[in-house]
Amino acid sequence: VTSVARPAVGRPKRTALRVPDWLLPWASVVGVLLLFDLLPRIGVLPRDHFPPISETLSTLGEQLREGPFWEAVGNTLQGWALGLAIAAGLAIPIGIVVGSSRMLYRAVRGVIEFLRPIPSVALIPLAILIYGTGLESKVFLAAFASFWQLLVATLYGVQDVDPVATDTARSFGFSRTQRLFRVTLPSAIPYIATGLRIASAVSLILTVTAELVIGSAGLGRSINIARSGGNEELMYALILTTGILGLLLNAIFVRAERRVLHWHPSQRPREAGA
Amino acid sequence: VTAQRQRLVATALEVTVPILLLVAWGVASSGSGTYYFPPLTDILSTFADTWLFERVGSDVVPSLVRMGAGFGIAVVVSISAGLLLGLSPRARRAAAPIVEFLRAIPPPALLPFAILVIGVGNSMKVFIIAFVCIWPILLNTIDGVTGVDPTLRDTTRVYGVSTRDRLWRVMLPAASPQIFAGMRTSLSLALILMVISEMVASTNGIGYFVLQSQRTFAIPEMWSGILLLGILGYTLNGAFVLIERRMLRWHRGARASALG
Numbered sequence: 280v281t282s283v284a285r286p287a288v289g290r291p292k293r294t295a296l297r298v299p300d301w302l303l304p305w306a307s308v309v310g311v312l313l314l315f316d317l318l319p320r321i322g323v324l325p326r327d328h329f330p331p332i333s334e335t336l337s338t339l340g341e342q343l344r345e346g347p348f349w350e351a352v353g354n355t356l357q358g359w360a361l362g363l364a365i366a367a368g369l370a371i372p373i374g375i376v377v378g379s380s381r382m383l384y385r386a387v388r389g390v391i392e393f394l395r396p397i398p399s400v401a402l403i404p405l406a407i408l409i410y411g412t413g414l415e416s417k418v419f420l421a422a423f424a425s426f427w428q429l430l431v432a433t434l435y436g437v438q439d440v441d442p443v444a445t446d447t448a449r450s451f452g453f454s455r456t457q458r459l460f461r462v463t464l465p466s467a468i469p470y471i472a473t474g475l476r477i478a479s480a481v482s483l484i485l486t487v488t489a490e491l492v493i494g495s496a497g498l499g500r501s502i503n504i505a506r507s508g509g510n511e512e513l514m515y516a517l518i519l520t521t522g523i524l525g526l527l528l529n530a531i532f533v534r535a536e537r538r539v540l541h542w543h544p545s546q547r548p549r550e551a552g553a
Numbered sequence: 554v555t556a557q558r559q560r561l562v563a564t565a566l567e568v569t570v571p572i573l574l575l576v577a578w579g580v581a582s583s584g585s586g587t588y589y590f591p592p593l594t595d596i597l598s599t600f601a602d603t604w605l606f607e608r609v610g611s612d613v614v615p616s617l618v619r620m621g622a623g624f625g626i627a628v629v630v631s632i633s634a635g636l637l638l639g640l641s642p643r644a645r646r647a648a649a650p651i652v653e654f655l656r657a658i659p660p661p662a663l664l665p666f667a668i669l670v671i672g673v674g675n676s677m678k679v680f681i682i683a684f685v686c687i688w689p690i691l692l693n694t695i696d697g698v699t700g701v702d703p704t705l706r707d708t709t710r711v712y713g714v715s716t717r718d719r720l721w722r723v724m725l726p727a728a729s730p731q732i733f734a735g736m737r738t739s740l741s742l743a744l745i746l747m748v749i750s751e752m753v754a755s756t757n758g759i760g761y762f763v764l765q766s767q768r769t770f771a772i773p774e775m776w777s778g779i780l781l782l783g784i785l786g787y788t789l790n791g792a793f794v795l796i797e798r799r800m801l802r803w804h805r806g807a808r809a810s811a812l813g
Contacts, residue, residue: 405779518662526654
């Protein structure tokens, strides 16, 4: 019966001209690159706004040998790292304490629910007032924004501990600290790891925002300067750099997660794709 | 009895703590001579003067229109694209690297690009809001569509349901819980990008107002703007949750009954 279940429904078979599946991602990347190289050259896209991508890439290649470029990358990474570290240092302990006590959780839940949706960028003027236009502003904004991501992730994680596991540990005479380190934390860590990955992206976004809006040194400011200086190739090269940075940081967190959580069911091989 | 009492105490705490914090802010700032942290009462009275309703037409409405337009465009584009990609594994494979890369770019980094190509007007802001809001909805739509129960898929095929009906009546509803989750993420992104784009290049809007107040050292005005953005973020999120609950009532109902 199954052999006749699918008659001529669906697309007809085209064996010729069919790009093999493994080649598809590469084909599309090359295709897009070619498109953005050719369209400006033949005048479909205005060339002064869209330099051919090969020129942007060669600018990026030149930049890789320049000191100021790496300085900007370093400044951005510094803001990202400090913001994320401060957020993690505050949010994870607070999340564990608040999440382990029902009373405490109920007491602050309303406050968290109110503060969390506030767009962190609303605080940009305040950051300028208090911290000026340097590194501190950047770090403050990045830390503030990633704090909520991490706090909520930690709270979820701590509350999602299997009550049977806690009760078992309790009846076997585990102390409060032992329960924390042997039961609560291990089961909360996957949530915290995911929270860290998202918080890392948020921290990068806020760092670049601060550089762009406030003018703290870093990639964001360099992009803006390249634009106002009419250096389009450099502007695009720097935007590409922020994207590559975003990809790299995300990849690092995914790998670290996999290493640390290799024992956890969420890391078992799944259907590829999605 | 103790459990009941505990619950009562917890509820009482949940109500009183935020109020206490607000009172504490009011008291702590009341005698404050610090320039940057004006008394809460000053902020509130400035808030009333500024936002009820003097600047609603000149700043709040333009901001909300930009945000709504950008978000609306993102919803339409990303759900359609998500359905297409969700239905075709090959298209999904081909699009994956492009989507991953565009999504990894910190959105504000695209502002200079948008200013260069589109200019500093409204369409630039709408573009940047839409561009950023697309990714969460797109990825969630794809997830939702690929997660549709294969039995359901095959059943509609066997019964000869037309492609259009399949999309509208099977795929879209089945993916809607995930689509809504993506839309909620995007909504907060829309607010953020609205503020940033107005801070970088605008002559009106809430973001512009807040930064301008800071630059002219109109500190209570600045605080009132921050407060407004907070209220806006909270209300938008709350309103969206309500809508989501209403639209997905059938889903929760169906799941509850399926679970017994």
